[in-house]
Amino acid sequence: MRTLGPCDDVCGQQINIHKSSIFQHPKVGIRREDRAKLIAGMKEEAFPINYLGCPLYTRRKKISTFSIIIEKILNRIKRTQQIEDIEHEFYNGYTARTLWNHFS
Numbered sequence: 001m002r003t004l005g006p007c008d009d010v011c012g013q014q015i016n017i018h019k020s021s022i023f024q025h026p027k028v029g030i031r032r033e034d035r036a037k038l039i040a041g042m043k044e045e046a047f048p049i050n051y052l053g054c055p056l057y058t059r060r061k062k063i064s065t066f067s068i069i070i071e072k073i074l075n076r077i078k079r080t081q082q083i084e085d086i087e088h089e090f091y092n093g094y095t096a097r098t099l100w101n102h103f104s
Helices: 005-011 030-040 063-091 094-103
Strands: 049-051 054-056
16 A cells, blocks of 8 residues: 555545455466555456446457446436426326316
């Protein structure tokens, strides 16, 4: 962690070790890998990962890598369409007429 301390000073933000990870090439030796984790004080992760909701990957593009973000986009479109349908009904008077007929 002493190594990353100057980075905190320069950028004015602290590095959250609990949220941070270290990524190493698969051919790095175990001793070097362990030493890097010990010095950085971070856990090790492997790709693909999500960063700010977007996948980070190192190999060729696959649909499965992007399935999470595609699902989020489709859900957002569905919610927007539902809201537009409700607004359309409201502005065209269908909801008001239905309520008026129901209570009169």
